[in-house]
Amino acid sequence: MSLILYQHPLASFCHKVLMALYENGTPFESRIIDLGNEESRASLVRLWPLAKFPVLRDEALDSTVPETSIIIEYLDQHYPGAAPLLPTDPSDALCVRLWDRFFDLYVQDPMQKIVADVRRTERDQNPRGVAEAQTLLCTAYGMIEKQLDGKIWITGDRLTMADCAAAPALFYAETLVPFGEEHGRLEAYYQRLLDRPSFARVLKEAMPYFHFYPYSQKLPVQFRPEKPNA
Template sequence: MMLELYGHLFSSYTWKALIPLYANGTEFAFKEVSPDHPRNAVFVQRAHPSGKFPVLKDGDTVVFEATAIIEYLAVRHPGPAPLIPADPLEAVTTRMLDRVFDHYVMHPMQQVVFAHLSNSENPDQAMVDKGRQDLLRTYRWLEKWLEANSLPPHVSLVTCAAAPSLFYADWVERIPEDCSRLAALRAELLALPPVARCVDDARPYRAFFPLGAPDRD
């Protein structure tokens, strides 16, 4: 039975699950979660404890949380992309960085976006300021980390977490000039074919970005 991925093409966490599928040329059916496809939305509401996507369905197996989806793909649908490094210690670093991008880049970016979604005229300024400050703090941490380390080879779990989080975070709080390594990493990620495909497929939805999408990327 064909794999099914439930999500939305503009959603950062959906990209995180799409990138490994594209990178490995894995066949799957994309199930858009939107009011136009209420059955898909109902499936996700039932499958995920918080009704969030992406959700992967592989026959009778349902996997949610983008990181778990990537771990599952690495085991059940492996391909040329080294999603999880074979070396156990490199795998630890990979999983640690995945958490860094989810918790400290994606999360503050989403907080700022939610503040604008909740009240577009008058977003909660404390929430916006906190999200922006947290992003800057993580940018500087990543810049320092990149001085001494490099990411695992693409396309790994880290690629999948870093690409969408840095893509949208930079729209919320621009990566400052003193973080040139991080800015270069973002550009490198966006040039990878599976990431470029996500960026291109999401273009029709840019008008919906609550802070207004910048005229770049």
């Protein structure tokens, strides 16, 4: 198979690319990377020395493509499906790129900082940094709520790359800083993302790994592990 995605089913940034692939039914081979396994990690490092996933390998075009947004744009250019995830109109495309980056930088990033902190020893934890990340998520929620006024998806009536970024970012962020009563549009948008077949498939594949997530008992009830984390 031409396309190989190096990824892990629990990783939110991998979810973003997987959703894009499933949206258009793009054939690919999945290779799960265990960063704790020397051989598995080495297979990723050979492609991308930073050892960050996901990474897309295109054997047909002899291309190695890192970074989620670049991967999705690469797929749109070289393996277009029935539903382009980036508009052809330059102004519309800029809007999609803006909200794609917004979810990566202002939802994913603070979410990951909070999750990373709970994994540290008590001595190394950073309560101030966690509080700052929580405040940033609240600010982001308010901006998303405003942006969704009159829209089905984040930039309009069609699902785009920006929504692929939104889905996993909000899925995990909501477990850390729940949406408030003032976030009615955001709550409805989040439910549409959960109901989207492409993202539903991503979450179904991730379910065997959710028990590794430190806040797994705060996931939507249908995704919670049967037993609490030890």
